[in-house]
Amino acid sequence: MSLEVWREFKGEFEKVGAFSDGEPSARAFSYDEGYLERTNAVPLAPWLSLTSRPYGPHDYASLFDGMVPEGPMRGELCARHRVDRSDYLGLLELLSDECIGALMFRSPEAPPSEPGYRQLTAEDAEAFRRDETAFLVGAVEASRLSLSGAQGKTGLFLPQETDPAEAALACWAVPLGAAPSTHVVKVAGSEHPTLAENEWLCLEVARRCGLSVARACLPTAFPGAVAVQRFDRTWATGRSTPLRLHQLDFCQALRLSSYLKYEERPDTCYARYVGEVVRKQSANALADTVEFAGRALVNYLLGNCDAHLKNHAFLYSEDWQSKRLAPAYDVVSTTVLGYDRRLAMDIGDHRVIDEVTPDDLGLLAGDVRLPVRRMKAVAESIAREGRRALDEFSSGEGPLAETASAILADAGPRIAVLERFTKI
Structure with missing residues (x-):
């Protein structure tokens, strides 16, 4: 087995299964026997039922391929690391620690990366102003984070009681290793400079229409960006990081x-x-x-x-x-x-x-x-x-x-x- 799948369950990490070695198009996924014996074991998706039978790419592709970036972000990451665009398992191995949802990916040959945070600095702000896409790709690589979608985005951390709209740059941090992020920061490109205002406004209109929407703001620390609070993260009493x-x-x-x-x-x-x-x-x-x-x-x-x-x-x-x-x-x-x-x-x-x-x-x-x-x-x-x-x-x-x-x-x-x- 060359790539393991883990989940965070109520603050604890549990091994769920692993992929076999081989060509990307032929690797099988199997649930871990220890996971199958757990009373709290749940299928990763309704059609991936809890069984010792291995699943092929046709069974699991829609789940795991849907967890990696799309568009220019995917192209840039694949070019930097010489990974084929179709090799979504290779991308998940690179960007393994902070995916959408509760899953994480680890190589058994590599020790788990230590969680931590690096506060943003004035140098980060300057890099952000010079080239937003390069800054976001760098943050994604540092945090080993995988977010699906085509828009330039990265995950950052902000303490629970801090107002994201008014937070200074130094309040924000890049997650390292297995540390979770709290917000997705998305940047408007030069083609559509008011895209951040557009998204914040549309979310606010939807909220006023009575819909359940993700919390968002236009952060002063990132001009031209919108910060959206991650709904797949939740705070628990007594914890300094979200679940x-x-x-x-x-x-x-x-x-x-x-x-x-x-x-x-x-x-x-x-x-x-x-x-x-x-x-x-x-x-x-x-x-x-x-x-x-x-x-x-x-x-x-x-x-x-x-x-x-x-x-x-x-x-x-x-x-x-x-x-x-x-x-x-x-x-x-x-x-x-x-x-x-x-x-x-x-x-x-x-x-x-x-x-x-x-x-x-x-x-x-x-x-x-x-x-x-x-x-x-x-x-x-x-x-x-x-x-x-x-x-x-x-x-x-x-x-x-x-x-x-x-x-x-x-x-x-x-x-x-x-x-x-x-x-x-």
Whole structure:
């Protein structure tokens, strides 16, 4: 065995299993016999049942490949370490200590890395100003951290009682070894300098619409960045660092490869698939169905065409015995940024956001098996509160107000569709 899988369970690390040696395309994963004997053992994913039988890449690929970075971050890391882009296990071995959720990866030949933190310095601030992407890649390498997604991001630590919006640079720290991070810091590139304001604003609008969202702020220590508190970390009494919580995004939950996160084929219905997996696996299926429907409508209102399957997830309880829909995250108005106006998931019979009709919202209700009357109530609240929040933010000054004004102008026709839906 060459790569071991561990989990953090209530603050303790337990070996879950390991991969066999060999070519990446032929390595088998097996649960550890000691783990199988534990009374608290839980499958890493519903389809990877607890058995001594080894699983092949076809069985586990959607789980583990979904845990590594995508896009430019993945390309940069693979180039630096001469790892093939398709070798996600090789990347997990490099970025093994701080992944999404509660899993960690270790080589049995290498001793476990000691946890710790390195406070950021003025030199870090200068490096950040010179080249945000290089700084983030360096922080990722130092912390051996793996975060999926295509946007430049890294995980940093902040003590529990510190306000991330006002925290000085020296309050932030890079996790080292097995030390957990508390926040994901994402940087806007030169192409879209107000992307941070866009994401913070959209999350705040979603929160005001009554949705469960990840906590976020625009930190003064990182101009042009948004800091999002990790919902897969939780603080426990008497601990100076947070505990890790297991999670599965909906590509993983549906056993789909990351490249299938966008709905492209006409014979699929991702909203229906999500509705089914929520009904079967959520500890509160009705509440999470209403929540997911609300998110679909908020993303529609805001013009977020990038709300793909990997931007929705299940979050496990501390004892791994139940799971609920994780808070909303990565909510951005992509339409005002000039991106493709095709939705990541169809609404009713339409994929292009400007072609969605009130009837499509009724079809969406049917896809997730929510009574149309309930969907109309959700739509009415979101149209009202979404407009109110955007009106408030657009009345101010600066990049935030400008972003809110642009989103509100773009969202006008969609708000009208939501309002017409409530009246049919």
